[in-house]
Amino acid sequence: MFGLVVAGRPLQTNLQQIDETHALFELPAASSINHVCVCLLGTVPFPDGFGATVHFFWPGKGFQLLGMISNEKPSAIFRLRGTYSAQSTNAHAIFTGAAPDGISDVTAFLGLSIEPLPQIMAECAALPSAVGARSNxxxxxxxxxxxxxxxxxxxxxxxxxxxxxxxxxxxxxxxxxxxxxxxxxxxxxxxxxxxxxxxx
Incomplete structure:
Protein backbone atom coordinates (compact mmCIF):
# COMPACT_ATOMS: atom_id res chain seq x y z
CA MET A 1 0.00 0.00 0.00
CA PHE A 2 2.90 2.40 0.86
CA GLY A 3 6.22 3.23 -0.72
CA LEU A 4 9.15 5.22 0.60
CA VAL A 5 11.84 6.98 -1.39
CA VAL A 6 14.90 8.23 0.45
CA ALA A 7 16.68 10.77 -1.74
CA GLY A 8 19.51 8.97 -3.54
CA ARG A 9 18.25 5.46 -2.72
CA PRO A 10 15.91 2.96 -4.44
CA LEU A 11 12.18 2.78 -3.70
CA GLN A 12 11.44 0.92 -0.46
CA THR A 13 8.33 -1.23 -0.17
CA ASN A 14 9.59 -3.34 2.76
CA LEU A 15 6.98 -2.04 5.19
CA GLN A 16 6.90 -3.77 8.60
CA GLN A 17 3.34 -4.17 9.85
CA ILE A 18 3.06 -3.49 13.62
CA ASP A 19 -0.72 -3.92 13.92
CA GLU A 20 -3.83 -3.11 11.86
CA THR A 21 -3.22 0.64 11.91
CA HIS A 22 0.55 1.04 12.42
CA ALA A 23 3.53 0.22 10.19
CA LEU A 24 7.22 1.11 9.91
CA PHE A 25 9.92 1.60 7.33
CA GLU A 26 13.49 1.00 8.53
CA LEU A 27 15.97 3.72 7.57
CA PRO A 28 19.56 2.41 7.78
CA ALA A 29 22.44 4.90 7.73
CA ALA A 30 19.94 7.56 8.76
CA SER A 31 22.52 10.25 9.46
CA SER A 32 23.03 10.64 5.71
CA ILE A 33 19.32 11.17 4.93
CA ASN A 34 18.15 14.65 3.96
CA HIS A 35 14.69 14.09 2.44
CA VAL A 36 12.15 11.28 2.19
CA CYS A 37 9.04 10.88 0.06
CA VAL A 38 6.17 8.73 1.34
CA CYS A 39 3.52 7.68 -1.16
CA LEU A 40 0.55 5.44 -1.75
CA LEU A 41 1.43 2.84 -4.36
CA GLY A 42 -2.05 3.05 -5.89
CA THR A 43 -2.87 -0.58 -5.21
CA VAL A 44 -5.02 -0.13 -2.09
CA PRO A 45 -6.63 3.22 -1.18
CA PHE A 46 -7.42 4.33 2.36
CA PRO A 47 -10.96 3.59 3.57
CA ASP A 48 -13.28 6.61 3.21
CA GLY A 49 -12.58 9.20 5.89
CA PHE A 50 -9.11 7.86 6.75
CA GLY A 51 -5.50 8.75 6.00
CA ALA A 52 -2.14 8.26 7.69
CA THR A 53 0.08 10.44 9.83
CA VAL A 54 3.80 10.15 9.07
CA HIS A 55 6.30 10.09 11.95
CA PHE A 56 10.10 10.07 12.11
CA PHE A 57 11.88 8.15 14.88
CA TRP A 58 15.48 8.91 15.82
CA PRO A 59 16.99 6.51 18.42
CA GLY A 60 16.90 8.00 21.88
CA LYS A 61 14.77 10.98 20.83
CA GLY A 62 11.35 9.50 20.17
CA PHE A 63 8.91 10.15 17.34
CA GLN A 64 8.24 13.43 15.62
CA LEU A 65 5.15 14.08 13.53
CA LEU A 66 6.16 15.10 9.99
CA GLY A 67 2.81 15.34 8.26
CA MET A 68 0.24 13.17 6.52
CA ILE A 69 -0.88 11.42 3.36
CA SER A 70 -4.40 10.54 2.20
CA ASN A 71 -6.30 9.50 -0.92
CA GLU A 72 -6.51 13.20 -1.83
CA LYS A 73 -2.79 13.75 -1.05
CA PRO A 74 -1.20 10.42 -2.06
CA SER A 75 2.43 11.51 -1.61
CA ALA A 76 4.45 13.95 0.47
CA ILE A 77 8.11 14.95 0.71
CA PHE A 78 9.60 15.61 4.13
CA ARG A 79 12.91 17.23 5.05
CA LEU A 80 14.62 15.37 7.89
CA ARG A 81 18.06 16.92 8.23
CA GLY A 82 18.36 19.99 10.44
CA THR A 83 14.68 20.00 11.45
CA TYR A 84 14.41 17.33 14.13
CA SER A 85 13.08 18.31 17.53
CA ALA A 86 12.31 15.56 20.04
CA GLN A 87 8.59 15.09 20.45
CA SER A 88 6.96 11.88 21.56
CA THR A 89 3.27 11.38 22.14
CA ASN A 90 1.50 8.58 23.95
CA ALA A 91 -0.82 8.18 20.97
CA HIS A 92 2.09 6.92 18.87
CA ALA A 93 4.10 5.12 21.55
CA ILE A 94 3.25 1.86 19.75
CA PHE A 95 6.14 2.57 17.38
CA THR A 96 8.80 2.91 20.07
CA GLY A 97 9.04 -0.82 20.74
CA ALA A 98 10.35 -1.34 17.21
CA ALA A 99 13.67 0.41 17.79
CA PRO A 100 15.94 -0.91 20.54
CA ASP A 101 17.94 1.57 22.62
CA GLY A 102 21.64 2.00 21.94
CA ILE A 103 21.58 1.49 18.18
CA SER A 104 25.15 2.15 17.07
CA ASP A 105 24.71 2.31 13.29
CA VAL A 106 22.03 5.04 13.52
CA THR A 107 19.08 3.21 12.07
CA ALA A 108 15.99 5.40 12.23
CA PHE A 109 12.38 4.56 11.42
CA LEU A 110 9.54 6.18 9.53
CA GLY A 111 6.20 5.30 11.11
CA LEU A 112 2.74 5.40 9.56
CA SER A 113 -0.43 5.53 11.64
CA ILE A 114 -3.81 5.10 9.92
CA GLU A 115 -6.30 7.43 11.59
CA PRO A 116 -9.56 9.27 10.88
CA LEU A 117 -8.98 12.39 8.76
CA PRO A 118 -10.40 14.87 11.34
CA GLN A 119 -7.92 13.56 13.92
CA ILE A 120 -5.07 13.79 11.38
CA MET A 121 -5.99 17.37 10.46
CA ALA A 122 -6.04 18.38 14.14
CA GLU A 123 -2.58 16.85 14.71
CA CYS A 124 -1.09 18.40 11.56
CA ALA A 125 -2.57 21.84 12.32
CA ALA A 126 -0.06 22.13 15.18
CA LEU A 127 2.93 21.61 12.86
CA PRO A 128 4.99 24.75 12.13
CA SER A 129 4.91 23.96 8.41
CA ALA A 130 1.15 23.39 8.31
CA VAL A 131 -0.78 25.32 5.67
CA GLY A 132 -1.98 28.51 7.28
CA ALA A 133 0.42 28.21 10.23
CA ARG A 134 2.53 30.92 8.64
CA SER A 135 -0.10 33.55 8.25
CA ASN A 136 2.34 36.28 7.25
Whole structure:
Protein backbone atom coordinates (compact mmCIF):
# COMPACT_ATOMS: atom_id res chain seq x y z
CA MET A 1 0.00 0.00 0.00
CA PHE A 2 2.90 2.40 0.86
CA GLY A 3 6.22 3.23 -0.72
CA LEU A 4 9.15 5.22 0.60
CA VAL A 5 11.84 6.98 -1.39
CA VAL A 6 14.90 8.23 0.45
CA ALA A 7 16.68 10.77 -1.74
CA GLY A 8 19.51 8.97 -3.54
CA ARG A 9 18.25 5.46 -2.72
CA PRO A 10 15.91 2.96 -4.44
CA LEU A 11 12.18 2.78 -3.70
CA GLN A 12 11.44 0.92 -0.46
CA THR A 13 8.33 -1.23 -0.17
CA ASN A 14 9.59 -3.34 2.76
CA LEU A 15 6.98 -2.04 5.19
CA GLN A 16 6.90 -3.77 8.60
CA GLN A 17 3.34 -4.17 9.85
CA ILE A 18 3.06 -3.49 13.62
CA ASP A 19 -0.72 -3.92 13.92
CA GLU A 20 -3.83 -3.11 11.86
CA THR A 21 -3.22 0.64 11.91
CA HIS A 22 0.55 1.04 12.42
CA ALA A 23 3.53 0.22 10.19
CA LEU A 24 7.22 1.11 9.91
CA PHE A 25 9.92 1.60 7.33
CA GLU A 26 13.49 1.00 8.53
CA LEU A 27 15.97 3.72 7.57
CA PRO A 28 19.56 2.41 7.78
CA ALA A 29 22.44 4.90 7.73
CA ALA A 30 19.94 7.56 8.76
CA SER A 31 22.52 10.25 9.46
CA SER A 32 23.03 10.64 5.71
CA ILE A 33 19.32 11.17 4.93
CA ASN A 34 18.15 14.65 3.96
CA HIS A 35 14.69 14.09 2.44
CA VAL A 36 12.15 11.28 2.19
CA CYS A 37 9.04 10.88 0.06
CA VAL A 38 6.17 8.73 1.34
CA CYS A 39 3.52 7.68 -1.16
CA LEU A 40 0.55 5.44 -1.75
CA LEU A 41 1.43 2.84 -4.36
CA GLY A 42 -2.05 3.05 -5.89
CA THR A 43 -2.87 -0.58 -5.21
CA VAL A 44 -5.02 -0.13 -2.09
CA PRO A 45 -6.63 3.22 -1.18
CA PHE A 46 -7.42 4.33 2.36
CA PRO A 47 -10.96 3.59 3.57
CA ASP A 48 -13.28 6.61 3.21
CA GLY A 49 -12.58 9.20 5.89
CA PHE A 50 -9.11 7.86 6.75
CA GLY A 51 -5.50 8.75 6.00
CA ALA A 52 -2.14 8.26 7.69
CA THR A 53 0.08 10.44 9.83
CA VAL A 54 3.80 10.15 9.07
CA HIS A 55 6.30 10.09 11.95
CA PHE A 56 10.10 10.07 12.11
CA PHE A 57 11.88 8.15 14.88
CA TRP A 58 15.48 8.91 15.82
CA PRO A 59 16.99 6.51 18.42
CA GLY A 60 16.90 8.00 21.88
CA LYS A 61 14.77 10.98 20.83
CA GLY A 62 11.35 9.50 20.17
CA PHE A 63 8.91 10.15 17.34
CA GLN A 64 8.24 13.43 15.62
CA LEU A 65 5.15 14.08 13.53
CA LEU A 66 6.16 15.10 9.99
CA GLY A 67 2.81 15.34 8.26
CA MET A 68 0.24 13.17 6.52
CA ILE A 69 -0.88 11.42 3.36
CA SER A 70 -4.40 10.54 2.20
CA ASN A 71 -6.30 9.50 -0.92
CA GLU A 72 -6.51 13.20 -1.83
CA LYS A 73 -2.79 13.75 -1.05
CA PRO A 74 -1.20 10.42 -2.06
CA SER A 75 2.43 11.51 -1.61
CA ALA A 76 4.45 13.95 0.47
CA ILE A 77 8.11 14.95 0.71
CA PHE A 78 9.60 15.61 4.13
CA ARG A 79 12.91 17.23 5.05
CA LEU A 80 14.62 15.37 7.89
CA ARG A 81 18.06 16.92 8.23
CA GLY A 82 18.36 19.99 10.44
CA THR A 83 14.68 20.00 11.45
CA TYR A 84 14.41 17.33 14.13
CA SER A 85 13.08 18.31 17.53
CA ALA A 86 12.31 15.56 20.04
CA GLN A 87 8.59 15.09 20.45
CA SER A 88 6.96 11.88 21.56
CA THR A 89 3.27 11.38 22.14
CA ASN A 90 1.50 8.58 23.95
CA ALA A 91 -0.82 8.18 20.97
CA HIS A 92 2.09 6.92 18.87
CA ALA A 93 4.10 5.12 21.55
CA ILE A 94 3.25 1.86 19.75
CA PHE A 95 6.14 2.57 17.38
CA THR A 96 8.80 2.91 20.07
CA GLY A 97 9.04 -0.82 20.74
CA ALA A 98 10.35 -1.34 17.21
CA ALA A 99 13.67 0.41 17.79
CA PRO A 100 15.94 -0.91 20.54
CA ASP A 101 17.94 1.57 22.62
CA GLY A 102 21.64 2.00 21.94
CA ILE A 103 21.58 1.49 18.18
CA SER A 104 25.15 2.15 17.07
CA ASP A 105 24.71 2.31 13.29
CA VAL A 106 22.03 5.04 13.52
CA THR A 107 19.08 3.21 12.07
CA ALA A 108 15.99 5.40 12.23
CA PHE A 109 12.38 4.56 11.42
CA LEU A 110 9.54 6.18 9.53
CA GLY A 111 6.20 5.30 11.11
CA LEU A 112 2.74 5.40 9.56
CA SER A 113 -0.43 5.53 11.64
CA ILE A 114 -3.81 5.10 9.92
CA GLU A 115 -6.30 7.43 11.59
CA PRO A 116 -9.56 9.27 10.88
CA LEU A 117 -8.98 12.39 8.76
CA PRO A 118 -10.40 14.87 11.34
CA GLN A 119 -7.92 13.56 13.92
CA ILE A 120 -5.07 13.79 11.38
CA MET A 121 -5.99 17.37 10.46
CA ALA A 122 -6.04 18.38 14.14
CA GLU A 123 -2.58 16.85 14.71
CA CYS A 124 -1.09 18.40 11.56
CA ALA A 125 -2.57 21.84 12.32
CA ALA A 126 -0.06 22.13 15.18
CA LEU A 127 2.93 21.61 12.86
CA PRO A 128 4.99 24.75 12.13
CA SER A 129 4.91 23.96 8.41
CA ALA A 130 1.15 23.39 8.31
CA VAL A 131 -0.78 25.32 5.67
CA GLY A 132 -1.98 28.51 7.28
CA ALA A 133 0.42 28.21 10.23
CA ARG A 134 2.53 30.92 8.64
CA SER A 135 -0.10 33.55 8.25
CA ASN A 136 2.34 36.28 7.25
CA UNK A 137 4.95 35.21 4.66
CA UNK A 138 6.50 38.70 4.68
CA UNK A 139 7.15 38.41 8.43
CA UNK A 140 8.77 34.98 7.91
CA UNK A 141 11.00 36.38 5.15
CA UNK A 142 11.95 39.34 7.38
CA UNK A 143 12.83 37.01 10.26
CA UNK A 144 14.96 34.82 7.97
CA UNK A 145 16.75 37.86 6.50
CA UNK A 146 17.42 39.16 10.01
CA UNK A 147 18.95 35.83 11.05
CA UNK A 148 21.20 35.71 7.97
CA UNK A 149 22.39 39.29 8.47
CA UNK A 150 23.01 38.63 12.19
CA UNK A 151 25.09 35.58 11.21
CA UNK A 152 27.17 37.72 8.81
CA UNK A 153 27.55 40.47 11.43
CA UNK A 154 28.73 37.97 14.08
CA UNK A 155 31.21 36.48 11.60
CA UNK A 156 32.66 39.86 10.64
CA UNK A 157 32.81 41.09 14.24
CA UNK A 158 35.03 38.10 15.09
CA UNK A 159 37.77 39.78 13.03
CA UNK A 160 37.78 42.87 15.24
CA UNK A 161 38.49 41.03 18.48
CA UNK A 162 34.90 39.83 19.01
CA UNK A 163 33.77 43.37 19.85
CA UNK A 164 30.70 44.14 17.71
CA UNK A 165 30.78 47.79 18.79
CA UNK A 166 34.20 48.08 17.10
CA UNK A 167 32.46 47.59 13.73
CA UNK A 168 31.68 51.12 12.78
CA UNK A 169 30.39 52.36 9.41
CA UNK A 170 33.93 53.67 8.70
CA UNK A 171 35.67 50.25 8.81
CA UNK A 172 36.50 48.76 5.43
CA UNK A 173 35.64 45.08 5.12
CA UNK A 174 37.69 43.10 2.58
CA UNK A 175 35.44 41.43 0.01
CA UNK A 176 37.43 38.22 0.58
CA UNK A 177 35.99 38.02 4.13
CA UNK A 178 32.44 38.26 2.82
CA UNK A 179 33.20 35.70 0.11
CA UNK A 180 34.63 33.34 2.78
CA UNK A 181 31.53 33.86 4.96
CA UNK A 182 29.26 33.14 1.98
CA UNK A 183 31.14 29.94 1.14
CA UNK A 184 30.98 28.73 4.77
CA UNK A 185 27.33 29.78 5.14
CA UNK A 186 26.20 27.95 2.00
CA UNK A 187 28.18 24.87 3.05
CA UNK A 188 26.30 24.80 6.38
CA UNK A 189 22.95 25.23 4.60
CA UNK A 190 23.73 22.38 2.18
CA UNK A 191 24.97 20.07 4.94
CA UNK A 192 22.48 20.69 7.73
CA UNK A 193 19.73 23.03 6.61
CA UNK A 194 18.99 26.37 8.24
CA UNK A 195 18.47 25.15 11.80
CA UNK A 196 21.81 26.61 12.88
CA UNK A 197 20.40 30.12 12.32
CA UNK A 198 17.88 29.57 15.13
CA UNK A 199 20.70 28.76 17.55
CA UNK A 200 22.38 32.16 17.28
Missing amino acids: PAADATLMAERIVRHLFNYLSSFVGGNPSALSPDIMIPMGLIAKWYENFMGKVRNSGIGFLENQ
